[in-house]
Amino acid sequence: MARHPILLGMLVCTACAASQKPALSSQALQPPAAPAGHSERRVVISLGRSSGTSSSVTEPDGTVHTVLHVLENGRGPHVEATARFTPDGDLQRFEARGHHELGNEFSARFERQGKRAEWQATEESGSRTLPGRAFYVPLAETPEVDGWLVRAALRNGGRLPLLPSGEAQVERVAEVAVTGAGASERKLAGYRISGLGLTPSYTWLNPDGSWFGSVSEWFSVVPEGWDASLQPLLDEQRTLERERTEQSARELAQPLPAAGLALTHARVLDVERGRYLEDHGVLVRDGKIADVAPSRKLRLPQGVKVLDLTGRTLMPGLWDMHVHLDDADGALHIASGVTSVRDVGNDPDKLDDYKQRYDAGNAIGPHVLRFGFIEGRNEKAASSVVTAETPEEARKAVQFFVDRKYEGVKIYNSVRPELVPLIAQAAHARGLRVTGHIPVHMLAHEAVTAGYDGIEHINMLFLNFFATHETDTRDTTRFTLVGDKAPELDLGSKPVQDLLALLQQKKTVVTPTLTAFESLYIAEAGKIIPGLESIVARLPPNTARLALLGGLPITDQRERYRVAWQRMLAMVKALYEAKISVVTGTDDLAGLMLHHELALFAQAGIPNAAILRMATVDAARSVGMAGHVGAIAKGQRADLAVVDGDPLSRIEDAGRVVSTLRAGVLFDAAAVGRTVSIQPVTPR
Numbered sequence: 256m257a258r259h260p261i262l263l264g265m266l267v268c269t270a271c272a273a274s275q276k277p278a279l280s281s282q283a284l285q286p287p288a289a290p291a292g293h294s295e296r297r298v299v300i301s302l303g304r305s306s307g308t309s310s311s312v313t314e315p316d317g318t319v320h321t322v323l324h325v326l327e328n329g330r331g332p333h334v335e336a337t338a339r340f341t342p343d344g345d346l347q348r349f350e351a352r353g354h355h356e357l358g359n360e361f362s363a364r365f366e367r368q369g370k371r372a373e374w375q376a377t378e379e380s381g382s383r384t385l386p387g388r389a390f391y392v393p394l395a396e397t398p399e400v401d402g403w404l405v406r407a408a409l410r411n412g413g414r415l416p417l418l419p420s421g422e423a424q425v426e427r428v429a430e431v432a433v434t435g436a437g438a439s440e441r442k443l444a445g446y447r448i449s450g451l452g453l454t455p456s457y458t459w460l461n462p463d464g465s466w467f468g469s470v471s472e473w474f475s476v477v478p479e480g481w482d483a484s485l486q487p488l489l490d491e492q493r494t495l496e497r498e499r500t501e502q503s504a505r506e507l508a509q510p511l512p513a514a515g516l517a518l519t520h521a522r523v524l525d526v527e528r529g530r531y532l533e534d535h536g537v538l539v540r541d542g543k544i545a546d547v548a549p550s551r552k553l554r555l556p557q558g559v560k561v562l563d564l565t566g567r568t569l570m571p572g573l574w575d576m577h578v579h580l581d582d583a584d585g586a587l588h589i590a591s592g593v594t595s596v597r598d599v600g601n602d603p604d605k606l607d608d609y610k611q612r613y614d615a616g617n618a619i620g621p622h623v624l625r626f627g628f629i630e631g632r633n634e635k636a637a638s639s640v641v642t643a644e645t646p647e648e649a650r651k652a653v654q655f656f657v658d659r660k661y662e663g664v665k666i667y668n669s670v671r672p673e674l675v676p677l678i679a680q681a682a683h684a685r686g687l688r689v690t691g692h693i694p695v696h697m698l699a700h701e702a703v704t705a706g707y708d709g710i711e712h713i714n715m716l717f718l719n720f721f722a723t724h725e726t727d728t729r730d731t732t733r734f735t736l737v738g739d740k741a742p743e744l745d746l747g748s749k750p751v752q753d754l755l756a757l758l759q760q761k762k763t764v765v766t767p768t769l770t771a772f773e774s775l776y777i778a779e780a781g782k783i784i785p786g787l788e789s790i791v792a793r794l795p796p797n798t799a800r801l802a803l804l805g806g807l808p809i810t811d812q813r814e815r816y817r818v819a820w821q822r823m824l825a826m827v828k829a830l831y832e833a834k835i836s837v838v839t840g841t842d843d844l845a846g847l848m849l850h851h852e853l854a855l856f857a858q859a860g861i862p863n864a865a866i867l868r869m870a871t872v873d874a875a876r877s878v879g880m881a882g883h884v885g886a887i888a889k890g891q892r893a894d895l896a897v898v899d900g901d902p903l904s905r906i907e908d909a910g911r912v913v914s915t916l917r918a919g920v921l922f923d924a925a926a927v928g929r930t931v932s933i934q935p936v937t938p939r
Contacts (some may be wrong), residue, residue, distance in 0.1 A: 297468060299397075300475040301327050301820050302602055303640035309398050309476050314478025321399050321720070323353075328637040329668070329730030332356050332396045341367070342390030344407035345388055345415075351395035357731060358808045365391045365418075371416055375807035377802040378781045379502070381419055384620045391418040392451070394800060398476040401458035402466020405446045415448070421796050424449040429491050431459075431631075436480030438679045443467050443484075445491060452797045453931045455499070457492045471582075472602040473638075493608070496582055500618040502932045503586070506885065508616060509921040514558035515540030516921065518895070519550045521564035524903070526571055526871050526886055529864025533819060537569060540892040542919035547889055564897060567913065570867070571886055572621075572894035574874035575849045577711060577766045577840025583931045584845035590928035591846030592912035595874070595884065596621050599665045599690065600628040603640055607659060619927055621917065622894070624663075624878055626690060627656030629678065631669030635729035639667070649674045653681040664877060666691030679706025688878065690764070690799060700757055709764035709877070712842070713772060713823050716765070717741055720750055734775055734807060741819035746829050755833045764877045766840040767827050769855040770848045776820040779813070782804035786854065790847050790910075795932035798844070799819060825857040831861050838877050839870040847933070850910030857906045866906060893919040899939070911936050 299307035307325030314320075319338045325331030336351035349365040363376035373382040378394055390407050392400060408415040408425040415423050421436035429445030443459045449716050459467040468477035470488045477484055518541045523535040536553035538546040546553060555561065572594025578584065588596060598606055606625055613620035629652045641656075643649040656664055664682050666675060672694055679689045683706065691707035693702050699710060699719035710716065717737040722728055726736070745751065758765065778784050783791050783802050791802045809816050830837050839856070842849045849870070856866045875885030884892040895916040900908025912924040925935035 260658050277473070295474050296479050298479055298482070299323075299325050300477070300482065301473055302640055303485075304638040306638060311399055315896055316877050318825065319399065321397055323396055323398060325356075325396075326634070329635045330356055330358065334396050335648035336393070336395060336397050338397075338399075338403070340403070343388055343410050344403065346393075346403070346822075349391060349393055351393060351397065353395070353803055354808075355396070357775070357806065359805050360808065361395065361780070363393060363395050364897040365393065367391075370913060374418070378805070379419070379800075383418065385416075387416075389416040389418050390423070392797075394804075398469060399466060401448070401456070401469050402460065404448065405458055405460065405466075406464065406652060419796070422450050428457075428495055431487050431491050433481065433484035433487055435478070435484065441467070443488070445488070445495075452795060453587070453933075454496075457495070459488060472605055497612070497617070500582075500585075500612070503927075504617055504619050507619060507922055507926050507930070509576055509923070511539070511919065511921065512558050512560055514556040514914075515545060515560070516919070517553060517555050517559050517561045518564055518569055518897070519553065519561060521550075521567055521569040521897075522901070523887055524568060524570040524867065526864075526868050527905070529862075529868070531568070535569075537887060537895070539895075539916065539919045542893055544887060544889055544891050544893050547887060557571065557803050562897075566899075568901060569816075570896050570898055570902065570909070571871040571884075572896050572915065572917070573849055573870050573909070574839065574885070575841055575845070576874050576877070577768050577837045577842045578845065579842070580606060580620075580623070580845075585609065585613055585618055586927050586931045587845035587847065587933065588621045588784075589846075589915050589917060589922050590912065590924045590931070590933060591849060591910065592898070592915050592924070593846050593849055594621050594894035594896070594915065594917050595624070597624040597626060597662075597840070597874075597878070599626045600637075600639075600667070601625075603627065603656075603659065616742040616920070619922065619930070622884075624665040625656075625659070625661040626665045626669060626688070627652075627659070627661045628665050629653075629670060631671060631694075633669055633729075635727075636669040637667055641679070643670065643674055646674065649677045650681050653678055653685065653687070657685045657687065661687060663690060663708075665689075666694060666702075666707075668695055668733075669696045672697040672705075675707075682706075690766075693718060693728070695726075695728050698722065698724075703757055703761050703763050707763065709766065710758075711766050711768065711840075713765075713767040713826055716754065716826060717744065718824075720744060721756055731807065734772075735809075736918040737823075738776060738807065738809065738812065738816040738819045742815055744822060745820070746825055755829065755835065758811040758830070758835045759833055762836060764838060765830055765837045767823075767830075767837050768840050768842040768852075769823065769827065769859075770852050771842045772823055773820065773855065774843070775806040776809075776816045776823075778806035779803070787824065787851060787894045790851060790939070793847065793928075793934040793936075798932075803827065824855070827856065827859045828861060831859075836873065836877055838874045839866075847910070850907065853906050853909055863903050863906045867902060867909070870909075878906075899936070 268541045293313045295311050297309040306327040309323045311321045321336045323334045334353040338350040341347045352362045352403045354360045361377035365374040370385050413425050432442045441508040447455045449455045458469040461467045519536040523532040536550040574595045576597045578596045610623040612618040632642050641652045643652045682689050688708045693699050693715045721736050721740045791799050872885035875881045897913045902909040915922045
């Protein structure tokens, strides 16, 4: 259920959030009448596939009208906007309406008159008296904002205050020649924009200073006929990002002496038994745990570095078993004590590059297990490098990931049901595991019988009882059908118990990703989900702003969906009680949201000791790595987290990470967090 937000470079002031404004009419939005003037049309491309358009018309007085329409993975935003500018290029007036990715309708308006600026939207509102220039960054998905902001900042020396808050820094960092339709050529200027999000973003301007477009693997916007520009621009951005992350890795990875590192006087978490070894020490050498003993008995070699952890907990590094890695995620994971992840859907070249750089120490990031993404081909399919519509393509898809030495494959929504057993057989024959969504026209029990080793997302279990072979689950129906029907589902009924028995018999691994469904079923526009306040407070402004977008468009069914959410929590508890293998995964913001996932497991009624097992040794066991990593024991890989708290008593304390060891390399959590604009944990 990967969600790839296109709100790159957005800014927010969470203190400005206001009550929700009246929703727009549900009538389908139509593009505004195009006035006479200069027009441009761009294409939206996801993993090489066209998934939408972005068009603009500029009137003679400089007013710009834009329309964005995207359909990707069965959903996407539609935004119509009008912008007027000051002589310096700052936004003077901005109006937008439409719907966000999941269908939530919105309206937004900003206006500046003299020194007074005011903004009001479905998600937020605010005002400010300004002493000088400032650029308002809309929350509405408007790709053209990148170009508007760069040009405005360049007129102010490369720096510009932002509204609702913050400051952008713009610098020219690259020049790339690209070729478009008819073999025409342009030399584009690349600009790095800092101060908006977790990491810098990039955008590209034409030789005349007009905006060309912005690119990334998941969401690119370029002029029609210029698709060939994507790869050279992506290559240049990757080079720039490598230089930046290599510098952080050199500065923040703390070298250890040959004698190793001794972590003494700690509460050492024995995850297998769910207890602490009080006042114990751990000796780390050559990337592994060399010894575990009471501190007074731990033998310290000459020259060893000693860290006194009195009052702190030493626990195994956490695992996130459902991620889609992006540029900020490696540092986010390490800053959060997450030392291993399973990526279940990504651009293969980019994913392989992350793994290579993390393992070589050229970037900060966790150990990565790669599950290759296999999808079908149709309008509602997710964009994917590897697709299969025939038995031959299915076998070739598996071989593609075998050749890259992946640990498994993930089957997605549009794969034909008859191909599932072929994919599973081919994968198992080569030692790969199989997980995934339950494809359209198939049910969970059928997928497990056909060879699934795991199931991603708790809603896929519920659909086993609500969907039929005719139900189209490639769009948001896979969420709304559960919201509509889950409140009446009896978890003690024979159909549910039969499915649980099958999962237990087949040793199926379930990754519920509760955080993803809380944001769908509970989130309301303009409000932070209760329990997320401390996490949102640590985020940079634009990332925090995403917490205000809301979830599914269910205004008239909100209470029913809250009951459905409680049934999801109850299902996770039922899986645990049935002794089914459950592991922790997020499909959400890296690192920090895994801490929230643990808290949601606790809300479901699972004991903290069991939750910590699921997030460490059980995760390792699910991929055949138990005994090598996942516990604090002699001979295991030294993946560890130092925590200022007692997670056995209070699961939220697992997020109070002070430092992280990845295969014996020590990182200060706060320092790593600062590289991705994350505030440190508030001291007790």
